[in-house]
Amino acid sequence: MSKQQTPWTQATRTIDGDAPLVRLESIRKHFGQNEVLKGIDLEVHRGEVVVLLGPSGSGKSTLLRCINHLETIDGGRVVVGAEIIGYQQRGTVLHELAPAKIAEQRKSIGMVFQRFNLFPHMTALENVMEAPIGVRRMARSAGKARAVELLERVGLGDRAGHYPAQLSGGQQQRVAIARSLAMDPELLLFDEPTSALDPELVGDVLDVMRDLAAAGMTMIVVTHEIGFARQVADRVVFMDGGVVVESGPPAQILDAPEHERTKAFLRSVL
Ligand code: ADP
Ligand code: MG
Numbered sequence: 001m002s003k004q005q006t007p008w009t010q011a012t013r014t015i016d017g018d019a020p021l022v023r024l025e026s027i028r029k030h031f032g033q034n035e036v037l038k039g040i041d042l043e044v045h046r047g048e049v050v051v052l053l054g055p056s057g058s059g060k061s062t063l064l065r066c067i068n069h070l071e072t073i074d075g076g077r078v079v080v081g082a083e084i085i086g087y088q089q090r091g092t093v094l095h096e097l098a099p100a101k102i103a104e105q106r107k108s109i110g111m112v113f114q115r116f117n118l119f120p121h122m123t124a125l126e127n128v129m130e131a132p133i134g135v136r137r138m139a140r141s142a143g144k145a146r147a148v149e150l151l152e153r154v155g156l157g158d159r160a161g162h163y164p165a166q167l168s169g170g171q172q173q174r175v176a177i178a179r180s181l182a183m184d185p186e187l188l189l190f191d192e193p194t195s196a197l198d199p200e201l202v203g204d205v206l207d208v209m210r211d212l213a214a215a216g217m218t219m220i221v222v223t224h225e226i227g228f229a230r231q232v233a234d235r236v237v238f239m240d241g242g243v244v245v246e247s248g249p250p251a252q253i254l255d256a257p258e259h260e261r262t263k264a265f266l267r268s269v270l
Contacts (some may be wrong), residue, residue, distance in 0.1 A: 007141045021081060022047045022067060022189060028075030034251075036062050038242040039076065044187075044220060049252075051229040052222045054239035055265055060222045063239070064189045067220070068109050069102050080105060080187065107135065110180030114192040116172040118164040124151060124175045125160040136226055143182075150178040154208045154260050159257045170201030174208055188212065192220040224269045230254055238262045 010225035020043040029037040036059045044050050052060050066078055076216070117147040118127045132138040150162050154174040164172050173193055180188060190209065194202040206228050213219060213232045223229065228252045229236050237247040240261045246253060257263050 001266045018045075020044055021048075023079040023080075023222070024063075024067070024076070025175075026076035027063065027073055027078065029059075029066060029071060029073055036242050037066070037073075040242075040244055042237065042244065042247075044218060045219050046186075047216045049217075049219045049221065049232050049234040051236045052220060052239060053224070053229065053236060053253075053265065054245075055138065055268075057238045059242045060239055061191050064111070064191050064220065064222060067187075068111050068189060069106055070111075080109065083233055097150050101224045102223055107183055108186045110183060110185035110188045112173070112176050112180055112188065112190045112193050115194050116164070116169070116176045116196075118172055118179070120164050122176075123163055124156060124167065124171075127164070127175055128178045128182050131179065147178070147182060149254065150181050151175070153181070153211075153239070154178045155204065168201055169197045170204050173197065173205045177205075177208055177212075186218065188217055190223065192222050192224070194223065194225060226254060226270060238265065239266070 022042070022044040024040055024042040026042040026081070027037050028035070038058075039065060042063075052063070054060050061159060062071060066073050067080065069078075072235050119130065120122075122130065125147050126198070127145070128141045128150055129140075132146065133140055133143040148157070151157055154177055156171060156174055156178070159167060159171060159175075162171075164175070167175065177193075193209070194205050197205065202225070206225060209219070209221070210232055221228075221233075233250050235247060236250050236253040238245045238253055238257070238259075238261075245259050246257065253262065254266065257266060
């Protein structure tokens with residue numbers, strides 16, 4: 001019997017299968033004297049959609065950036081998959097991945113920002129092709145075929161040759177989503193992806209995100225779109241002042257919040 005077939009290994013594999021894709025343990029982060037994250041715990045399982053709500057300045061963007069290693073953390077632990085991204089305490093680095101490992105892992109985490117950040121001198125197609133070919137060293141023809149497929153998936157098959165300036169904000173954001181998908185991410189982080197859009201363009205972007213969720217993508221979404229949270233989120237996490245105030249299924253957090261801060265926030269966005 002090979003080692004993989006021993007009951008012990010099978011048991012381990014089952015546990016691995018159930019392990020969260022993202023595990024944040026007591027994440028702390030400060031900028032100078034300003035403690036922005038005051039010990040955040042969060043687990044996200046594969047295929048789960050977590051919507052992160054909270055007032056401006058509560059630390060939502062910083063938290064996403066810590067997961068993606070755009071920020072270093074000052075305490076706690078960030079685990080994505082089997083890899084510990086950062087593990088620091090009291091300024092002492094206890095464990096940190098080698099830079100090459102970090103770069104490797106960041107490729108498996110897609111991030112979509114409020115501003116679309118497309119390359120203005122490249123067409124939609126070129127924007128989507130750029131990373132798989134440049135970073136992943138995918139063959140140009142395969143990268144192009146995949147980019148065409150992804151643009152079709154976000155409803156922009158007929159806009160492949162357009163430059164960002166020739167596209168609406170909503171279309172640009174959908175190109176940005178296609179561009180993230182081109183790296184075959186295990187996890188997608190969205191930071192207020194519809195906040196910069198004219199209201200009539202929000203729906204198309206949310207529809208694409210809804211499709212991704214239905215297809216089983218693991219997503220952490222910062223948004224003030226309560227309707228989206230209600231329909232799509234498996235879990236809603238409400239943050240304020242660098243802490244998680246409460247979290248739970250959408251119906252619980254959105255319709256029957258326990259904390260006054262959550263109630264006040266919901267009144268302000270509804
Ligand atoms: P949110 O996304 O919930 O609005 P942020 O994570 O952007 O909140 O910001 C949380 C706090 O951290 C704010 O007080 C903000 O001013 C501060 N902050 C964020 N990024 C930086 C930075 N690079 N340098 C200094 N302060 C920052
Ligand atoms: Mg933010």
